Every structure is written in C-alpha cells, then in structure tokens.
Amino acid sequence: MSTTKKTVVADYLRDALARGAYRPGERLPGEEELAEELDVSRATARLGMRILQDEGRIAIQVGRGAFVANHRPITHLAEPVAADGDSGSLESGYSSRLRQAGHGDVDERVRVSLDTMRPRVAKRLVNGPEQQSPNAGLVVIRASEHLVDGGLWQTQITYFPFSIANNTALMTPEHLAGGIAGTLRALGFHEEWNRDLVGARMPSQEEADAFGLGPGTPLLVQERVSYEGQRPLRFTETFMPANRHQLLYTGGDAPENLPVVDTDLSIFEH
Structure with missing residues (x-):
C-alpha cells in the first residue's frame, strides 16, 4: 500500500470531479470497483478516497459509500x-x-x-x-x-x-x-x-x-x-x-x- 498507489487513486478521483463526471451529492464508485479499475488493493483504494475526504471533496458515509461533497454556497x-x-x-x-x-x-x-x-x-x-x-x-x-x-x-x-x-x-x-x-x-x-x-x-x-x-x-x-x-x-x-x-x-x-x-x-x- 505505497503512497504512490493511494495517490494514483486520489488523482483519478480528482480528475473525475474536475471533469464533472459526478455531480454534487452523487455516489462515487465503491472501494472494490475502484480497486479493480486501477489495479490496486481495496485497502489502497480506501486510503486514496480518504485523501479526497480530508480535502473536503467527498463525504464518506459508513455503510452507504462515498458521495461528492454537495457544495452549494x-x-x-x-x-x-x-x-x-x-x-x-x-x-x-x-x-x-x-x-x-x-x-x-x-x-x-x-x-x-x-x-x-x-x-x-x-x-x-x-x-x-x-x-x-x-x-x-x-x-x-x-x-x-x-x-x-x-x-x-x-x-x-x-x-x-x-x-x-x-x-x-x-x-x-x-x-x-x-x-x-x-x-x-x-x-x-x-x-x-x-x-x-x-x-x-x-x-x-x-x-x-x-x-x-x-x-x-x-x-x-x-x-x-x-x-x-x-x-x-x-x-x-x-x-x-x-x-x-x-x-x-x-x-x-x-x-x-x-x-x-x-x-x-x-x-x-x-
């Protein structure tokens, strides 16, 4: 679970958000789907998602998944x-x-x-x-x-x-x-x-x-x-x-x- 791999996951998600691939409030792919897509372990996918959560870009809800932060200023x-x-x-x-x-x-x-x-x-x-x-x-x-x-x-x-x-x-x-x-x-x-x-x-x-x-x-x-x-x-x-x-x-x-x-x-x- 190298820093490089979890950063790859975070960069992948940032790019998707920047392109508008997911709208505010929309559910993101789960750990398993991300792990398969990026050829990393589920643990690495989870760490990458947490980077985006710490940046305030996504919200992870236990038992429900990760959602795009719904910023409506x-x-x-x-x-x-x-x-x-x-x-x-x-x-x-x-x-x-x-x-x-x-x-x-x-x-x-x-x-x-x-x-x-x-x-x-x-x-x-x-x-x-x-x-x-x-x-x-x-x-x-x-x-x-x-x-x-x-x-x-x-x-x-x-x-x-x-x-x-x-x-x-x-x-x-x-x-x-x-x-x-x-x-x-x-x-x-x-x-x-x-x-x-x-x-x-x-x-x-x-x-x-x-x-x-x-x-x-x-x-x-x-x-x-x-x-x-x-x-x-x-x-x-x-x-x-x-x-x-x-x-x-x-x-x-x-x-x-x-x-x-x-x-x-x-x-x-x-």
Missing part, C-alpha cells in the same frame, strides 16, 4: 453596493438569498461584552483620539451568530473602541434595525472607507463541531476595519465555512440591485 456581499448599506447585516446582507435557496429558518443571536483590548485588536483600532482616551484599553465586543435551519451558519465579531460604543445601542444584545452602519451614522459617525483582508484556514475542533463541518472544509475569514478619515470606527471578523459561502466584491458604479446576486453562479460549478 450562498453569495455573500463582501461590501455594500449602496452607499448607506451594511454588508454585515444578516437581514440586508443575504437572508433573502438564503430563503431563495430553500432555507426557511434564518435567525440571529447576539452577545455583547466589555473587555480589555488585546494586542491584535489594538493594532487595528487604536489610532487618533483613542490613543489619548483614559479608556483606550477597553473594547466593546458585539458577537453575532447567524443561524440557518437551527444550525450555525456564520459568526461575526465586531470590536468597537469604548469611546464610540459606550452607553449606545451598540452595547445592547438586540437586533439593530439599521445594522451597525446605520447605528453608527445615527451616533454621528460616518464610515468613509474600509480595508479588507480575506484568507482561509482550517477550523479548530471546537469550530468544526460548532459549524458541523466534516474533514477538509476550511473557514473563510474576512477581516474589515472601517474608518472615518484616519480614525478606525470598528474592526469586524466574519467566519464562514468555505463550502457554504462565496464572497462578492463589486467595482465601479455597480447598480444597487445587483443582478448577479440572484443567479446560481457558484465557484464549485464545472
């Missing part, structure tokens, strides 16, 4: 199209697209806390007035869990300088009708620009359990700092299972009712 607006929009809002961000995809139960659970500002957060938020504030070391944390059909779909954690969020609606664990952006505007703060950092990493075991992720599925992490001039107003981290989300960025004078959002375009299509 929902398009997430990585930035607001309208000037006064809020891409991070569940209601205005993408709940309608979730319902169009057949998900009926979409909800949000919010927790708010006050904590000392950790170095990585301070690196993004402490600038200008906050450096001189007597409460510069404090941060208001607004953590939001987006639930779809009872399961965790996405988490979002927003950090505010204490001088901005103290004694405001941002400190209440309630749904914000205008979203965070609208609430900041009502307080007299205007998000003039932002910078994003997007990457992917494997989830911790705790995160995998919370999201219900199988082996090989990474998390997309979108980090955003929004500014008024040179002053940071908030730092937001959004954590999204990569098989459920795809980020849409727009450029130029994009229409407010962006047509492409309502299509079934997917980065997983062949």
Whole structure:
C-alpha cells in the first residue's frame, strides 16, 4: 500500500470531479470497483478516497459509500453596493438569498461584552483620539451568530473602541434595525472607507463541531476595519465555512440591485 498507489487513486478521483463526471451529492464508485479499475488493493483504494475526504471533496458515509461533497454556497456581499448599506447585516446582507435557496429558518443571536483590548485588536483600532482616551484599553465586543435551519451558519465579531460604543445601542444584545452602519451614522459617525483582508484556514475542533463541518472544509475569514478619515470606527471578523459561502466584491458604479446576486453562479460549478 505505497503512497504512490493511494495517490494514483486520489488523482483519478480528482480528475473525475474536475471533469464533472459526478455531480454534487452523487455516489462515487465503491472501494472494490475502484480497486479493480486501477489495479490496486481495496485497502489502497480506501486510503486514496480518504485523501479526497480530508480535502473536503467527498463525504464518506459508513455503510452507504462515498458521495461528492454537495457544495452549494450562498453569495455573500463582501461590501455594500449602496452607499448607506451594511454588508454585515444578516437581514440586508443575504437572508433573502438564503430563503431563495430553500432555507426557511434564518435567525440571529447576539452577545455583547466589555473587555480589555488585546494586542491584535489594538493594532487595528487604536489610532487618533483613542490613543489619548483614559479608556483606550477597553473594547466593546458585539458577537453575532447567524443561524440557518437551527444550525450555525456564520459568526461575526465586531470590536468597537469604548469611546464610540459606550452607553449606545451598540452595547445592547438586540437586533439593530439599521445594522451597525446605520447605528453608527445615527451616533454621528460616518464610515468613509474600509480595508479588507480575506484568507482561509482550517477550523479548530471546537469550530468544526460548532459549524458541523466534516474533514477538509476550511473557514473563510474576512477581516474589515472601517474608518472615518484616519480614525478606525470598528474592526469586524466574519467566519464562514468555505463550502457554504462565496464572497462578492463589486467595482465601479455597480447598480444597487445587483443582478448577479440572484443567479446560481457558484465557484464549485464545472
């Protein structure tokens, strides 16, 4: 059962998936069939299939066989199209697209806390007035869990300088009708620009359990700092299972009712 042989099995399956020979959710050939087709042992075929499972390409179900991972991502607006929009809002961000995809139960659970500002957060938020504030070391944390059909779909954690969020609606664990952006505007703060950092990493075991992720599925992490001039107003981290989300960025004078959002375009299509 050499590494070379199990890699041959994995490469064979990857090629079949890339050609679209098997559709999402479709059952793949079993160990015995693969072993005969590729002239390897069943044990080697099993090891090759596990490589694809670890990559998140297939799902192996005990007693049923292996199936092509059914990735059906929902398009997430990585930035607001309208000037006064809020891409991070569940209601205005993408709940309608979730319902169009057949998900009926979409909800949000919010927790708010006050904590000392950790170095990585301070690196993004402490600038200008906050450096001189007597409460510069404090941060208001607004953590939001987006639930779809009872399961965790996405988490979002927003950090505010204490001088901005103290004694405001941002400190209440309630749904914000205008979203965070609208609430900041009502307080007299205007998000003039932002910078994003997007990457992917494997989830911790705790995160995998919370999201219900199988082996090989990474998390997309979108980090955003929004500014008024040179002053940071908030730092937001959004954590999204990569098989459920795809980020849409727009450029130029994009229409407010962006047509492409309502299509079934997917980065997983062949």
